[in-house]
Amino acid sequence: MEALSQLMGGFADAVTPLNLLFALIGTLLGTAVGVLPGIGPAMTVALLLPITYVLEPTGAFIMFAGIYYGGMYGGSTTSILLNTPGESSSIMTALEGNLMAKAGRGAAALGTAAIGSFVAGTIGTLLLALVAPAVVTLAVAIGPADYFALALLAFVAVSTVLGASPLRGLASLCIGLFLGLVGTDLLTGQQRFTFAVPQLADGIDVVVVAVALFAVGEALHVASRLRHGPVEVMSSSGSFMTRDDFRRSWKPWLRGTAFGFPFGALPAGGAEIPTFLSYATERRLARHSDFGRGAIEGVAGPEAANNAAAAGVLVPLLTLGLPTSATAAILLAAFQGYGIQPGPTLLTTESSLVWTLIASLFIGNTMLLVLNLPLVGVWVKLLKIPRPYLYAGILMFASLGSYAVNADPLDLVLLLVIGLLGFAMRRFGWPVAPAVIGLILGPVAETNLRRALAISDGDLSALVSSPFSVVVLLVAVLAVVGPPVLRRFRRREAVAV
Amino acid sequence: MSTAAPTPRPTPQPTTQPTTQPTSDHPRTPEPWEVEESPRRPRNNGELALSTLLLLLGVYLVIGTGGITIPGSSNTVGPRFFPYLVGAATIVVGGALAIRVLRGDQGPEEGGEDVDPNAKTSWRAVGIITLAFLAHALLINVIGWPLSVTLMFGAVAWALGSRGVVRPLIAGGIVSVVVWLVFVKALGVTLPGGILLELATGWI
Numbered sequence A: 001m002e003a004l005s006q007l008m009g010g011f012a013d014a015v016t017p018l019n020l021l022f023a024l025i026g027t028l029l030g031t032a033v034g035v036l037p038g039i040g041p042a043m044t045v046a047l048l049l050p051i052t053y054v055l056e057p058t059g060a061f062i063m064f065a066g067i068y069y070g071g072m073y074g075g076s077t078t079s080i081l082l083n084t085p086g087e088s089s090s091i092m093t094a095l096e097g098n099l100m101a102k103a104g105r106g107a108a109a110l111g112t113a114a115i116g117s118f119v120a121g122t123i124g125t126l127l128l129a130l131v132a133p134a135v136v137t138l139a140v141a142i143g144p145a146d147y148f149a150l151a152l153l154a155f156v157a158v159s160t161v162l163g164a165s166p167l168r169g170l171a172s173l174c175i176g177l178f179l180g181l182v183g184t185d186l187l188t189g190q191q192r193f194t195f196a197v198p199q200l201a202d203g204i205d206v207v208v209v210a211v212a213l214f215a216v217g218e219a220l221h222v223a224s225r226l227r228h229g230p231v232e233v234m235s236s237s238g239s240f241m242t243r244d245d246f247r248r249s250w251k252p253w254l255r256g257t258a259f260g261f262p263f264g265a266l267p268a269g270g271a272e273i274p275t276f277l278s279y280a281t282e283r284r285l286a287r288h289s290d291f292g293r294g295a296i297e298g299v300a301g302p303e304a305a306n307n308a309a310a311a312g313v314l315v316p317l318l319t320l321g322l323p324t325s326a327t328a329a330i331l332l333a334a335f336q337g338y339g340i341q342p343g344p345t346l347l348t349t350e351s352s353l354v355w356t357l358i359a360s361l362f363i364g365n366t367m368l369l370v371l372n373l374p375l376v377g378v379w380v381k382l383l384k385i386p387r388p389y390l391y392a393g394i395l396m397f398a399s400l401g402s403y404a405v406n407a408d409p410l411d412l413v414l415l416l417v418i419g420l421l422g423f424a425m426r427r428f429g430w431p432v433a434p435a436v437i438g439l440i441l442g443p444v445a446e447t448n449l450r451r452a453l454a455i456s457d458g459d460l461s462a463l464v465s466s467p468f469s470v471v472v473l474l475v476a477v478l479a480v481v482g483p484p485v486l487r488r489f490r491r492r493e494a495v496a497v
Numbered sequence B: 001m002s003t004a005a006p007t008p009r010p011t012p013q014p015t016t017q018p019t020t021q022p023t024s025d026h027p028r029t030p031e032p033w034e035v036e037e038s039p040r041r042p043r044n045n046g047e048l049a050l051s052t053l054l055l056l057l058g059v060y061l062v063i064g065t066g067g068i069t070i071p072g073s074s075n076t077v078g079p080r081f082f083p084y085l086v087g088a089a090t091i092v093v094g095g096a097l098a099i100r101v102l103r104g105d106q107g108p109e110e111g112g113e114d115v116d117p118n119a120k121t122s123w124r125a126v127g128i129i130t131l132a133f134l135a136h137a138l139l140i141n142v143i144g145w146p147l148s149v150t151l152m153f154g155a156v157a158w159a160l161g162s163r164g165v166v167r168p169l170i171a172g173g174i175v176s177v178v179v180w181l182v183f184v185k186a187l188g189v190t191l192p193g194g195i196l197l198e199l200a201t202g203w204i
Helices: A002-014 A017-035 A041-052 A057-081 A088-102 A106-139 A144-161 A166-181 A198-202 A206-224 A243-265 A272-285 A297-320 A326-337 A351-372 A376-383 A387-406 A409-427 A433-455 A460-464 A467-496 B045-065 B081-102 B123-143 B145-159 B166-186 B195-200
Strands: none
Touching: A002 A017, A002 A106, A002 A351, A017 A041, A017 A057, A017 A351, A017 A376, A041 A057, A041 A206, A041 A326, A041 A387, A057 A088, A057 A106, A057 A297, A057 A326, A057 A351, A057 A376, A088 A106, A088 A272, A088 A297, A106 A243, A106 A297, A106 A351, A144 A166, A144 A297, A144 A433, A144 A460, A144 A467, A166 A409, A166 A433, A166 B045, A166 B081, A206 A326, A206 A387, A206 A409, A206 A433, A206 B123, A206 B145, A243 A272, A243 A297, A272 A297, A297 A326, A297 A351, A326 A433, A387 A409, A387 B123, A387 B145, A387 B166, A409 B045, A409 B123, A433 A460, A433 B081, A460 A467, B045 B081, B123 B145, B145 B166
């Protein structure tokens, strides 16, 4: 129960008036930006990074805790109230949520989403606090070969398991790995692929790439196929959750949390799979099914799964330094911006920072519950922003964030070039998250691979010398080979029936 | 390559034989997020070009890696090892994807709240935004961030169909000056303000 006492210490640090103010600002900004259509959680965090440049680490991470959960929650409000498909992790919430709003039960849908987020976020953060120290004790013993295996697993999981087209995920990963190679080799100090441009010797900044792929790429993609005509925002009115709604919601909340957290915490993380599983489960379990006509279970479950996964993703991030979602990769970049390298030692070297961060997640999550329902009117107004202004504004903040990193106009040109790449990738269905993961984890993978091989004097069998690395590599192979095989197996079954 | 006739998306017929292309058809029941069919487009030359570029990137990586100096102290796993790996992987992935695309495979275009999958591509909007952003990048150190970003804001809003350019320019101007004041004067971020604004706010 040492974790609990340290968590209490975290609370003591987080509950100063100034830090509470940071948490409040983070939560509000995160939700407001997250609500804006076209802006997913990853873009929210990337665009809001510059705000924290000037804060000292504790304040910055308290704010980030609010931005992170706020961005997640904002996305679901958008998907319930806009009758158009949005980011992948809130599509499941949107299915029944839209229908409920259409049937005049928008307030109940938003209510079950808000309370479900709170329940899942609280349980998820509590699990994070309990699991993280245990993972760290295991992780301290693992060597470079094991790390390389973990990075490899994260690569294949993010590229092949999450997207619709595994090969396109790998293509995106390759782009990210290349961008990660640009710069000075960490171990020998040699310049690689810098095209003799001095600014590239330090490597390409993760913030620039993330903002380019997410914000600029998205703005260009939307511009190419903008939905014209008036924006249809559905009514958020109607009665709040009834007793019956609560009775129908609480089990899906808990089941959604049970799906979300483990999936988020595994290196094959991400919120898409658990939200889908939760939706499918609720659909199957619903007895007097009004699925397809706006079933509250279909909002409660996936929304809880989404938020629990968001908490779960922080387990590998804080304990291993392993980002498993694009949002986590950007958070990792923020850590590195402060010279903090997440990994097994983080919990000992930056103990108070980590526990303050975790305590702030609880605080931000509670603030979300208190603030969001009364503020629904504001969010609805945000949804109605004229689209030309919205996307012009996104580009304005993209410019601000990227220029502020190095105060170099070259970064803006780089931003545009990578943004155009992001546009092309979106157009052809190449997921962008693997590129961000490849960029940030590529150097980690390389360093550990070379360390492992240096210890073994170039003997490749060193990579499979520990049971841990063998298991992880096997899982990685399964992640590549499994889905196609499963699909074919299912097809046979379908043929047999 | 007209011989590679794009195979129409097969309807789930019970007689469909398993093929070696796992992702090119969906005989399983479509997941809810896939229900919305994207409009049928002809073979995707754009994606073919992008995958070929990826293949070329891989070739460049392998060739370029040979030019990285290996310091004498380094052993077998020097600075060239990982780039060779990445280069080889990039060639394989780029090549495989190019072949897939040639056979008529298409990825699901990314959706979004404001994306109309049935709209015709507006290259005009993409072009104007690209130029406006480039101009903004070149002008930022000359006329300052607020002014250059306001011009970009106006051009982008206009390209996306806002009524007139005066209102976007005014809106962009107000927002950019407020943002500049907040970020530079309150948060201390480095951002050139332009001569006028810096003189006017020198007392803060």
